Amino acid sequence: MRKVHSATQPTDSLAGGLGGAGQSGNGRDILPGNLVPTAYNVWLTPSLVSFTFDGTVAIDVACIESTNVVVLNSKNLTIHKAEVTVGDVTQFASDISFNTDKEQVTFTFADQIPAGSSASVYVEFTGIHNEQMAGFYKSSYTDEAGNKKNLVATQFEATDCRQAFPSYDEPALKATFECTLVVPEELTALNNMPEVATTFFTNTDGKKVKEVKFARTPLMSTYLVAFVVGDLESIETVATPKSPENAEPITIRLFTVKGLVSQGTFALDVAARTHQFFSEYFNEAFPLPKSDLVAIPDFGAGAMENWGLVTYRNVALLCEAENTTASAKKEIAYTVAHELAHQWFGNLVTMSWWNDLWLNEGFATFVGWLAVDFLFPEWEVWTNFINAEFNQALQLDGLRSSHPIDVDVKSAAEVGEIFDAISYSKGASVIRMLNGYLGRDVFMNGVRSYLQEFKYKNTVTADLWRHLSASSGKDISTLMHGWTKETGYPLITVESQTYDESANTLTVTLSQSRFLSAGGLTPEEDTVTWWVPVTASTHLTGKTGVSKHVLHDKAGTITFPYNISENAFWKLNFGAEGLYRVKYSDEQVKQISHTLEVRTETFSVGDRILFLSDAMALTNAGLGSITTVLNLIKALFNETNFNVLESIANTIQGLLSSFYLESETVLEGIKALGRSVFSPKVATLGYEFSESDDYFTQQIRGLAISLADRCSDVNVQAELASRFGDFVGGKITALHPEIRTVAFRSVLSTATPETADARFSAVFAVYMDPATQAEAKDEALRVLGAIRSSEHIDKLLAMTFDPEIIRSQDMYAPIAGLATSNPDPAIIRPLLREWFRNNWDKIYAKFESGFGLLGYIFSASFSTSVGEEVVKEIEDWASGAGLDEEAVARRVKETAGIRRRIDQGLESIKSKTSLVARERETLVAYFT
Structure with a gap:
């Protein structure tokens, strides 16, 4: 899944084993191990009218220990009937009971299921296509004619297969799946596997429908099962891997709602070439006959690696090549590569339990970058990796409230919290470090042998270390213990x-x-x-x-x-x-x-980035002076590398964000430093983009204009305002994609009371226009928060709860925009905190099951603030201070899923508050 990026042997190693049967005694909230699934037969009738679905599931199980009780995972399902068949004898459940907290249903039968026998558990049920982007959920969109339409899609990772059908919803409990969907005849129905039979008939309501039966899957985990049903169109190509010898051509299809498929050509080409790269890198053929990519209008994460049916946010898959920023194309290429890496590392070989999530995500992050580097060497993505992943890992893992890469997870409620920069960015950085230490070929050979031993099975981290030890002759388990089992670096x-x-x-x-x-x-x-x-x-x-x-x-x-x-x-x-x-x-x-200062090129690009990153981190920790950071920025005055300039820009914006309550001397001094680096580059590069510009020239020009604007370069702001006027007047080419968002933010942040409404309305119109591609819509929504007008800020906050205007998946974007783009943070950030506290009940109801979105909205609302009073504010809110006993218990329960995020936010705010107090006078003296 793409996020919106040992010496001691584990006692629960189940490599190739029977999942839950071996997981007792570790305090995990898991199913009993007496029955183990081997095969599912799933039949569902999704409805795009009632948004409910009827279904049946037959699960073949092996009985390990004699029992008269069957326990399955089930959430938000109404069970109508349950029975179990052993041989020729079928018995109906005498009792059906639910444990809502554990998301389990228990069927009790009169007679025992004998140990050593095979049985079939059959359940009839009804479910709901919810609007929380989890389970088998509903997604809405407006078609080319302006009509509101719907589709249904799935998001099962981590633990939401149980919202679609009763199941053994744990990663180690692999089985095969034969799925059938009954849908209106005009709709497209997709599953992990190709359809093998389609039957048309008229249902009892007189509607013409079709029953689509799909081929049986290989052995796989429940969280990878997927369905999509809607009015879709597609394009396709074929990937032709050169190795291994048994590699077959793979049909690659890309699906969108009608009218958008032409925006998928770039991603489709990347997918085909990436399939070829991974088939050859892993030396293991892709085991499915097709590989689908589907753009979903409402999607909680960035993308999801369902085997053979990968689902994406529109913005993570679709673009118009001639109207897209270089960074957006890189993000699409990387996201496609990341999800396709999972087809081997995660899907073919799967972690035994969620504590080893990093095996999936950290590795897919690393080899995702590896694939993009192979496909687009001119992008120099390993240098970009330092800013995009490496520094993120260092930032989060420098907190006391961080967690080990290999972190214990007890229940479904805890899983969502570890889809963070530790599992992804630190995991990838550790793998990159190990790859560099061992050498590419030694590392690759260890990975290949690991995949061969464990394909269609489950593993723990120690299994990968064992194979890398064999390929390298080094004790990798001992060497890597601190990096994966301990917090920090x-x-x-x-x-x-x-x-x-x-x-x-x-x-x-x-x-x-x-x-x-x-x-x-x-x-x-x-x-x-x-x-x-x-x-x-x-x-x-x-x-x-x-x-x-x-x-x-x-x-x-x-x-x-x-x-x-x-x-x-x-x-x-x-x-x-x-690391x-x-x-x-x-x-x-x-x-x-x-x-x-005198010979910048003496040091590598990565070295230059790290000098600045380390200097700022040491200053935050009280181990260095802010003057070192400022002098390094001055020393890099003549820097020409985009990634180093991006690091300088991030540092300056971080200083402005941390010291936003300080004197004009400090704020203007930081801005003047920023202008001294970036304004001359604007003067040199100008505002015109040419087809002859190389990849980095375009990005440097856009970055320089952006930072000069943020640092109040009035000449740049005047030019952007002029170009924005031409853009609104119909001259679309006045704003190249690389500076489109910069101009939007600039004109909103500098709007006067007289111009505020016209400028806000113009940017809002770009966001609302159905013809605007996903990237530009996303950009426009994020920068609306740059407006200073209280009237428009109130309007924007009110719109966040209107799904007809702002999709639930995007609700955090305008909040983040207000926190980071508005030129009046001293006014806006307290307002955001108040908005969050006052609307918590509505936010929680909206995202109770939404993947990580509660945490994103919390962070956007609070984590940019500074001050001891903010710390107390958060602590009081999270603990329910001032509420009655029942409300306190409810608050603690509701925030359990974002508790780690809250602790990290508190620690970050405390750290910034200390930094400001410690360096305030130094900055005043420096800039005076």
């Missing part, structure tokens, strides 16, 4: 250095400790010793290569070739491949800054 501190003139070597003494972004590390928090792959690069690297070492202990030394010369330098963590931060001596920081 190390700070490598340079303690001293000694130059040996006779040997031309430098010996550096290093120590490691846990890095905490809020600082204040205690001995009790610093008990982990990581295996750290340390690389050292110098001015001699072109001749000697990068020097590689491993720091196994809390302290140690490394020695590498070096000499004293005019341009001499050295640094650690070449290319930001190791750690580095603290140099003050003297070396000055030397690095000087070298950056």
Whole structure:
């Protein structure tokens, strides 16, 4: 799934085993292990009129222990009938009972199901096509003629298959699935497998329908079963992998609602080429006869890897190539690659339990980037990876409220919380580090043998380590223990250095400790010793290569070739491949800054990004000064690489966001620094885009204009306002896609009382226009919050609850826009917090089952704020302070699913508050 990105053997290793039967004794809220499913036969009649569905399911089970009770997962289903058949004997359930909290239904029978026997459990039921983007849910859209239409689709990960049919809804309980859908004859019905038979008939209501039967799936987990029913159109192509020898051509189809399919050509081509890449990389043929990609108008996540039927948000799949930003195309390519990676790593081989979610998501993130790099080498995506994934991992995992990659999950309610930057970004960064340490071929060979042993089975992290150990000859389980089993990552501190003139070597003494972004590390928090792959690069690297070492202990030394010369330098963590931060001596920081200023290209792009990232992180933790950060930005004045410029831009925006309550001296000083870097680039590059511009030139121009505008460059703002006027007047080419959003945000943030309504209405019209492609609609919605007018802010907040205007999947976007784009954060952020508290009941009702969206909206409403009073505000709200006993219990229960997100938000706000108090006077002095 795409998010909106050991030494001790586990006791519950079930590799290739029977799932729940072996999972007792770990406190997990799982089904009894006495019955294990082997095959499902599912029959459903979805309705796009009543939005209810009737269904039956027959589950073949193997009886491990004698029992007269069958327990299945079931949620929001009405059970009409249940029976079990053993041999020729069928008995009906004498009692049907539900445990709503555990999402289970229990069928009790008079006679025992004997141990060692095979049985068939048959259930008749009715379900609801809900509007919460979970289970078998309803999605609405407006067609080309302006008519409102609907489709139904599924989202079962993590634990919502149980909303479509009673099931053994745990990843380790793999089985085959034969599915049948009865739908109106004019609609398209899709499943994981191709249809094998279609029968047309008239139902009891006199409607013409068709019964579509699909082929049997391979062994797979319930969360990967999928259905889509709607008025769809499609395009298709064929992927032709060259290896392995048994690889067959794969039919690739892309489906959309009518009128949008032409926007799928880019993604379809990426999908075909990605299938070929992964078939060859994994050396394992894609096991299904077809691979479908479907754009769904309402979708809670970014995309979902259902085997053979991957579903996506429109914006994650569709684009008009000539009217799309470079970053949007990269995001589509990456999302397609990420989901197709899961077809092998996640679907073919699946984690045994959700604690190993990172095996799915971290690996798919890494090889997703690997595939995009192979398809589009000119994009230099591994440098972009540092900003997009690596820094996200460091940011979240620097919190005390973070969690290990391999985190224990007890119940369905807890699963959603770990679809975060730890499972995805840290997981991918750890895999990237290990891939770099072992080498691509050694790593790939270990992955290949892992897939061969466990295909159609379930695994735990230790199984992957065992195969990588075999391919490398190294004890990977021991080496990776700290990275996956412990929270956090190390700070490598340079303690001293000694130059040996006779040997031309430098010996550096290093120590490691846990890095905490809020600082204040205690001995009790610093008990982990990581295996750290340390690389050292110098001015001699072109001749000697990068020097590689491993720091196994809390302290140690490394020695590498070096000499004293005019341009001499050295640094650690070449290319930001190791997941750690580095603290140099003050003297070396000055030397690095000087070298950056006079010979920027001396350091790799990744090095330059990491210098700034580490400096800001050390400042946040109280281990460095804000002046180091500001001087590094000044030293990078002549920077020309897009990814480094993006890092500078992110740092400046972060400073503006953290110090928004400070004096005009501080705020104007930060903006002036931003203008000093980006305004000259606007003057050089201009506003006109050409077909001859390369990939990065377009992005640099857009980024420079954006930051100059955010830093109040009045000349840039005037130019954008002029171009916006031409755009509204009908000259669409006045705003190239790379600066379209920038212009929207600029004119809204600078609107006067006289121009506010016209400008807001113009941007809102872009969002509401059915002809606007998904990316531009998403952009417009996010920047509406830049408007200063209280009247329009109230209007925007009211619209968030109107699904006819703003889809539930997008509700967080305008909230995030208000928090980050509005030029009056001191006014807006308290308003957002009040809005969230006052509307919590409505927000919770809307997203109770929605994947992660409660957490997104909480973060957008609170996490950009600063101040001790904000901390108390959140703590009081989350605990239900001032409410009666019943309401307090309800508040605690409702927030259980976002408790980790709340704790992380609180810690982040405390950290920023400390930063502001600590560096306030330094900034005043610096800018004065």
